[in-house]
Amino acid sequence: MKVENYPKLTVIMRGYTYDQALLIIKILSDYDHQLAVEVTTNNPDHLKVIHDGNEKYGDKVFIGVGTVLTVKHAQDAIKAGAKFMLGPQQFTEDIYKIAKENHVLTIPGAMTPTEVYSQFQKGADIVKIFPAITTGSAIFNQIQGPFGSRKLMAVGGIDLKNALGFFKDGAGYLGIGSSFFEKQDVLNLNESGLRQSIENFLNITKSIEV
Template identity: 35%
Template sequence: MNLTNELMSSRLVAIVRGITREEARIAGAGLTAGGVKLMEVTMNTTGALDIIQDWRSAYEGKAYVGAGTVLNVKMAKEAVSAGAQFLISPNVDLNVIAFALEQGIDIWPGAMTPTEIAAAFYAGAEVVKLFPMASLGLGYLREIRGPLNHIPLIATGGVTLENIAEYFEAGASAVGIGSSLLPKDALKAGNIGGVAECTSRFVQAAAKPNL
């Protein structure tokens, strides 16, 4: 399954980290109701594999479910066995990329330098995650787009409703968004509508064409 087209179309990946299985049910319901098409749970979240299985069962046909913070092949195998449809990592591990390609699973590895970005792309990753964007800044993104404009980048870190347009203007093909999508009060209260309302604003902002 190739999800790159879905990523390039919706331009947003929801990142869920460090929440309980019950909170993940609220998060998943709110994210999908808000229009998110790609959502990941990080593998350093307690019960991540259970959450992946829950989401696959609940949201089949509504959204694609992935695993984040996939640091090695062992974690990649566990995630795929649990039903992950794509893998995202904060680093470039050529063995993880090779495993994902063998399995026919999309892999979007994290990279920072031009060397890492190019290495990931030429190893077979169709899209590369630029991380940590909150520290690197938009100027860095603009600068590397010059020589690397043929490599689609997911800019992850620091995205808000106020600055999301700037990420796309700077050259991001998509953005990864975590805590901004999931208001803590809504999550704790089990307020699916509150999560959906917040999510839909980001989804609409990401869907707008660049000016």
């Protein structure tokens, strides 16, 4: 997968059942790669979700793995078909090596300018500022100053109210977890409600492209 094709919005699925996850991936596939979906390793069936999601909808939505903490996490997810991987922390050299060999995008976590610089030096495709709600949106423009234009993602505490602000302050990408969908829509497998939440976030990305 090429970083140039990575969409601005990533849906983070943590704590979802298999049926909930597959329904969301199905709906996201209708938007033809306008969103990516991250399945976290602390979901007990995350590998099955990644594998089956790719089998059924992989030609229309980018599916990757999140909360990659170990080399085994990376290896297993790649075998299941993950196209990208995220972590809350800096990645090790071994994780970068495995990802590059398999053409999988790397999006490690960082919180300080030193950590951001270090991860780009090691080969990160995008660096995730986490938790973004703690650092605030201003850090994105501030980091772009000394380091030049960098591909940065805001993750942690992003919702409909602050998403546009993070984009305007220099974040190129957003990762949204529990705030992406209404909880009851997920629990009830409410397709129309889930779709409306997707539309709401996509409208934000469209507004910054005008």
